[in-house]
Amino acid sequence: MDYTNKGFGTRAIHAGNVHDKQYGALTMPIYQTSTFVFDSCEQGAARFSGKEEGFIYSRLGNPTTAVLEAKIANLDGAEACAATSAGMGAISSTLWTVARAGAHIIADGTLYGCTYALLAHGLTRYGVEVDFIDTSDIEVLKSKLKENTVAVYLETPANPNLKITDIAEVAKAAHAYNKDIKVICDNTFASPYLQSPLALGADVVVYSATKYLNGHGDVIAGFVSGSKEFINQVKMFGIKDMTGAVLGPQEAFLILRGLKTFEIRMQRHCENGRKVAEFLNNHPKVEKVYYPGLESHKNHEVAKKQMRDYGAMISFEVKGGKEAGAKFVNSLKLCTLAVSLGDAETLIEHPASMTHSTYSAEELAKAGIPEGLVRISVGLENAEDIIEDLAQGFECL
């Protein structure tokens, strides 16, 4: 059945599923196998040359993982998807696929800490030139594009300050300069439920599936979605030869399980996110709230245009700066002090000393990440309980 025009929840449950002809299993079994048996040398040769479809070896493909890849491609409106062993596996496999010595990459300065480190300290060791800019300023972007530019890399909403970049504008500017430039968007914070970067003109979407897509805090995983041609390059070069960052079938199974409730989880996340953002925004001990759903957010209008809702990631500054922020976080009882996000549990952290400790103080300032910023991933608990805990935290100040 073709699920292209079905609702999001229906697609999350059914798209990509393969009917089990042997036993009629409802859910996709875990094909816990490293390799696949050939009938003959001739068949092995046909599989390797691509003349015959079929599995060879689980680094090149696995039936459980393949179902998951087909499902994510559907949710992203992509021709194809590659699953990886971590979000960083997706990002590094993608960047190794597009980069070469002498190539130029433009990246937003506000990124997940390890992505920033890979671009600033990793790829540059191999002769790749990287320019960090604010991609929400299109004129700056246009001024930085040059002949050897191979990719523009950004996150929106960005980690950790929820900066919003207009994906359509970036794609238009990059492709007008050179249609071969890959516009790569990390869609982890929004997830395919809230935002479809490919429909807005991006070429490649990357995810940490550790976050909303799995949603249960028990798996590290990633995805890359895009054209069949590009994903084939990511699989057959980026993952197969460069990183080896392949997702195991057990993890693929857990993500498939988590995706059955993806739509209702996201609905609750958004509802809770809105309530917590409003509470924080009205609290006298809060200096500033960063949430794209608030009209006071700098790029609220762009968020409204390109996102279906605003999610459950919120950052805020407590009055009194870094020290007050730490005291507040330490006094919470229900909200859990941990990095990661998109889980059932509300997680809270301090980016400057945790997820973004790869940034120097100067780099933090340049990227617009205040040192006292607190980041909260609003979970699936009852909103009033989350708010009650935050309120008692403020009482401790």
Ligand SMILES: *Cc1c(COP(=O)(O)O)cnc(C)c1O
């Ligand atoms: C967590 C995260 C990553 C890295 O993903 P892992 O699964 O931890 O490797 C990349 N980008 C963003 C925006 C993230 O939040």
